[in-house]
Amino acid sequence: MSFGGPQWPQEPQHQGQQGHGQQQGYGYPQQPGPYGQPQQPAHGQQWQQRPDPFAAGRDGGDAPDWGALADASAAGRRRRRRLLIAGGAVATVAVGAIVATAVVATNKKNDEAKNSGPTPTGSVTATVSPTPAPTFSSVAPPPPPDPKDYITDPKKDRAPLTTDGLYPGTKLTMFGRPYKKGATSATKNCASVTTGGLGSVLQKNGCERVLRATYVKDGVAITVGVAVFPSEKAALAAKKQATGGIAPLAGKGVGSFCHATVCLRRSNSVGRYAYFTQAGFANGTKVTTKDKPVFQASDDLGTFVFNQIYARGKSQAKAAAASSAPPR
Secondary structure (H helix, E strand, C coil): CCCCCCCCCCCCCCCCCCCCCCCCCCCCCCCECHHHCECCCCCCCCCCCCCCCCHHHHHHCCCCCHHHHHHHHHHHHHHHHHHHHHHHHHHHHHHHHHHHHHHHHHHHHHHHHHHCCCCCCCCCCCCCCCCCCCCCCCCCCCCCCCHHHHCCCCCCCCCCCCHHHHCCCCEEEECCEEEEEEEEEEECCHHHHEECCHHHHHHHCCCCEEEEEEEEECCEEEEEEEEECCCHHHHHHHHHHCCCEECCCCECCECCCCCCCCCEEEEEEECCEEEEEEEEECCCCCCCCCCHHHHHHHHHHHHHHHHHHHHHHHHHHHHHHHHHCCCC
């Protein structure tokens, strides 16, 4: 169907009239044209097959039926409007079908590219398996090993113990205060490295070994001794019963100190270890309660050996946890 102007519908020719190959319409009287030929309708007019309103005038001589003429004209306008509306609807449906086809084809192409193959056309049955509920063991995991257990029980405390391991390096720094390390020693004869009554206390409680080291700072010398016992109970008893002190250790640039003078002596314990300090002036000056550098040096060395002993237990506990962990 074309648009843009009125069309000429093919109507059957009126009987008794000669059209010479052209259609003759109904609805308007035929006016004679030049040379006696019937005049063709003007462009834009449409012929309707209606009863001839002039028939009565031709046959009976009366005036034309003007009401019939008006009805024929209105019917022609309604018919043209219905044809235009129907044609527009068909065109709209055709355009919509083209767009829908393009969209469907595009979606199908994307699906094939995404899925690396055409979408299956057969029936698909999806089976959903129920997700199993998580299960938890009713047995709680064992707690991590306690470092103190490894510095309390000799059966667990099996790591090597040497002066180089207990007193590493050539110096130490505590809270920003540097100390230079002097001589070190280790002996199983615990009483031989003590003064006063400390030797007998160590022997009575089963001392196994004593490891010593001396440090100096600003004219203050300190010897620290760590005594090893078979149990925590024995080490704690030696701490409480302590009298006298650990013997000062000279050497490696440190002269004799704390002989025939007053020095600061302290004792403490952790696990199966008891530790003792003897601090004084390197020049032999007597220590008083006002000598803060001596007390500070004694505190620093006591904290240092405590940390070293605890680190020993911590490293053994970590190793035990790693060895008991299940393989991955």
